[in-house]
Amino acid sequence: MTDFDPTVYLPDDLLERIRSRAAVHDRDNTFPDADLAELTAAGYLAILVPEDRGGPGLSLAEASVLQQRLAGAAPATALAINMHLVWTGVAKVLQDRGIDDLAFVQTGAAAGEVFAFGISEAGNDLVLFGSDTDAAPRPDGSYAFTGTKIFTSLSPVWTQLGLHGLDTTSPDAPRMVYAFVPRTDEVVTRDDWDTVGMRGTQSRTTELHGAIAPADRVVRRIAPGPNPDPIVFGIFSVFEILLASVYTGIARRALDLAVETAGKRTSKRTGKRYSQDPDIRWRIAEMALAYDALPPQLNALASDVDARADHGARWFSLLSGIKHRAVTMAKDVVDQAVFVAGGSSYFASSELGRLYRDVLAGMFHPSDPESAHSTVASAWLGPLES
Structure with missing residues (x-):
């Protein structure tokens, strides 16, 4: 770069x-x-x-x-x-x-x-490895999708929804089907996005009532479960890296706001700016130490994807690990920034207050902490014995 x-x-x-x-x-x-x-x-x-x-x-x-x-x-x-x-x-x-x-x-x-991401389903912890959405094959090679997707960002504006479903009727069934459907009357978007944070994403629930993916928009049919198919790696790698990037960006903004606040606020007790207070300096140093680790890691891992590096079985632990580190780091950094800023950050109109609410969304994206730890443990210790 x-x-x-x-x-x-x-x-x-x-x-x-x-x-x-x-x-x-x-x-x-x-x-x-x-x-x-x-x-x-x-x-x-x-x-x-x-x-x-x-x-x-x-x-x-x-x-x-x-x-x-x-x-x-x-x-x-x-x-x-x-x-x-x-x-x-x-x-x-x-x-x-x-x-x-x-x-x-x-x-x-x-x-x-505008392409939207229609993978998440309520209660489906298999994520890419399974689906509760029915993918019904049609004679012309197209598929009709029936089911419900949650957290569909870009809901008011997307023109194509990339999604997956399970084909249970073809001769080689079951098969996970990855395809794209256009916005039609068979796709219903609920107006149900009223959340604590990340409100502008408008990641509403999407109902599919026989939504048709044309044959030339059916891009993959693969066996369910863990699968080495490139589309699984492609989705997982790009999703985790770009997601980690967003939360790393939130952390940087919180750190910048904390530094700015420390330079402006003055202690009534000492008459000095907060930037001269040893406790505040320690807190901001902790924030910077945590944040500074993530951009180089993101650059290295994303560059490895670009360069087609071979991490073998470790790929998924590396990818889930960077997402986990980014969101936990960002949450900690925003927490520390709120301490530096004080009570003003408790108001809904405060940018730090908004970041505090936005950063909470990180825990809901895959891989969640349990999945990340399980994946990393398996990479280092081998699978659990039956």
């Missing part, structure tokens, strides 16, 4: 406009339409699309830096855009490995399509 300049893709003035709207969308529980419009006009939704298909052809490592930067301005906007970038990132991972099944995602993103 020696010649990579993040301000080319996310200029300071654009970020400040996005930052200025974040509190309004949090307060009013609305989707950041203006953010999406400006990011689309800037070509941001196509950052991972190769040049010959209409994008700048950035690497996953470069996209990680940009998502950290965007999250520092508006976490909910960054998290929503993340879900679109996951699919363009998966397309890149597959193409880099000689599989061009998601070319339509790349050309679509460059043309203004």
Whole structure:
């Protein structure tokens, strides 16, 4: 990334406009339409699309830096855009490995399509390895999907929903089917997103009532359960890295706000700025020590995905591990920043108060702490004996 300049893709003035709207969308529980419009006009939704298909052809490592930067301005906007970038990132991972099944995602993103991520289902802790959504094959090679997806970010605006379901009727069943459905009358979006934080993502529940994925949008049919298929690695790697990037960006913003506050507040007891208080200095140092570890780790792991490095069976422990470290670090850093800022951060209008609520969402994304620890334990100790 020696010649990579993040301000080319996310200029300071654009970020400040996005930052200025974040509190309004949090307060009013609305989707950041203006953010999406400006990011689309800037070509941001196509950052991972190769040049010959209409994008700048950035690497996953470069996209990680940009998502950290965007999250520092508006976490909910960054998290929503993340879900679109996951699919363009998966397309890149597959193409880099000689599989061009998601070319339509790349050309679509460059043309203004917005791709949503329809994988999460209530109570489905199998995530990529199973689905409660029925994928019914049709004679023309298309599939009809019936089921319910939760946490569907970009709900008001997506044009294509990337999803999975379980085919239980084909001769080779069961098969996990990965496909894309357009927004039609068979897709119902509930207006049920009223959460503690990350309100601007508008990650509403999506009902599928026989939604049709055309044959040319059915991209993978694989056996359920743990599977070495590249689409599983592609989704897991891009999702975990970009998710970790968003929460790392939140941590950086909280650290910056703590430093700014310490420079402004004055102790009535000593008459000195808080930046001269030993306890405050220790607390900010702790925040910086925790934060500083994550950007290099993200860069290294994302670069390994870009370079097609071979970590073998350790890949999933590395990926789930970086997500876990990023979200726990971000939560700790925001907690410390709130201590530095004091009571003002308890008000809903406070940016730190919003970050405090936004950062809580990290615990709900896969891999959760239990899954991450189980994956890492297996990588180091081997599987549990039966």
